[in-house]
Amino acid sequence: MPQEFPVAFEAVTKRYPPSRPGGAWREAVIEVGFRVEPGEIVGLLGPNRSGKTTLAKLLLSLCRPTSGRVTRLGRPASDRATLARVGYVPERAVFPGHLTATELLSYLAALSGVSRAVRRRRIPALLDRVGLLDRGREPISQFSKGMVQRLAIAQALANDPDLLVLDEPTEGMDLSGFVLLEEILVDASRAGKTAVLITHLPGLAERLCDRLAVLRSGRLVFLGSPTALRSRTDPGRSLGSALLDLDAGAA
Numbered sequence: 001m002p003q004e005f006p007v008a009f010e011a012v013t014k015r016y017p018p019s020r021p022g023g024a025w026r027e028a029v030i031e032v033g034f035r036v037e038p039g040e041i042v043g044l045l046g047p048n049r050s051g052k053t054t055l056a057k058l059l060l061s062l063c064r065p066t067s068g069r070v071t072r073l074g075r076p077a078s079d080r081a082t083l084a085r086v087g088y089v090p091e092r093a094v095f096p097g098h099l100t101a102t103e104l105l106s107y108l109a110a111l112s113g114v115s116r117a118v119r120r121r122r123i124p125a126l127l128d129r130v131g132l133l134d135r136g137r138e139p140i141s142q143f144s145k146g147m148v149q150r151l152a153i154a155q156a157l158a159n160d161p162d163l164l165v166l167d168e169p170t171e172g173m174d175l176s177g178f179v180l181l182e183e184i185l186v187d188a189s190r191a192g193k194t195a196v197l198i199t200h201l202p203g204l205a206e207r208l209c210d211r212l213a214v215l216r217s218g219r220l221v222f223l224g225s226p227t228a229l230r231s232r233t234d235p236g237r238s239l240g241s242a243l244l245d246l247d248a249g250a251a
């Protein structure tokens with residue numbers, strides 16, 4: 001039986017139409033191709049506007065490729081049924097402030113078809129996991145930025161997803177949030193779940209990711225392990241330096 005890749009991009013190009021009459025089309029992603037294996041954590045890196053969020057949006061069926069093919073959990077991304085098996089941490093997540101964390105998680109889990117019995121077990125466990133158990137009945141409007149980020153991670157896990165897509169999930173988090181995120185992703189990977197992690201933090205990417213996909217101006221300029229990326233520059237230089245070389249088109 002052919003292997004089911006949780007994520008596959010095949011020669012994917014995405015052009016955005018002009019936002020005003022007479023404006024130019026924008027090429028956000030150009031001929032990108034790579035696959036992610038089950039249980040892998042793949043970091044998506046690159047400078048601002050290099051196309052990382054657009055790749056995440058394509059993977060989540062939030063937009064369609066101009067050309068090429070996107071596959072999610074073994075099915076074309078156009079098959080939205082597989083979205084029920086995906087967890088998404090959006091960049092700068094915002095949730096309705098008048099809901100409590102428990103209400104939000106319960107609502108989102110129900111949308112993914114999680115039964116009431118499972119929700120009653122899973123939601124307190126999730127709140128506990130992200131350090132919000134004692135805050136579950138407070139309106140989200142009272143949460144700090146770091147707490148909202150923890151809630152964003154909890155909501156992505158509410159459907160016990162097979163694939164996690166995280167877009168800069170550490171923004172606004174303190175050190176304990178970082179450590180928590182790392183533990184959650186390592187546990188998810190051990191359980192066979194797959195993760196695509198957009199980050200600007202080379203240290204986090206190096207510690208967590210099996211492979212890195214590095215974009216520059218919409219093109220994939222590196223795909224491989226953090227060690228392989230480091231080995232492209234002088235030994236002893238940091239992964240961040242290797243990434244800067246790639247950004248500059250030098251490596």
Ligand SMILES: Nc1ncnc2c1ncn2[C@@H]1O[C@H](COP(=O)(O)OP(=O)(O)OP(=O)(O)O)[C@@H](O)[C@H]1O
Binds near residue numbers: 027051
């Ligand atoms: N909805 C849109 N309409 C038009 N252009 C867009 C749209 N979304 C993104 N773009 C453009 O596509 C390019 C890639 O943007 P994208 O947000 O994917 O990059 P990114 O690597 O995630 O950036 P950042 O690190 O700043 O979040 C940019 O030039 C951006 O202006």
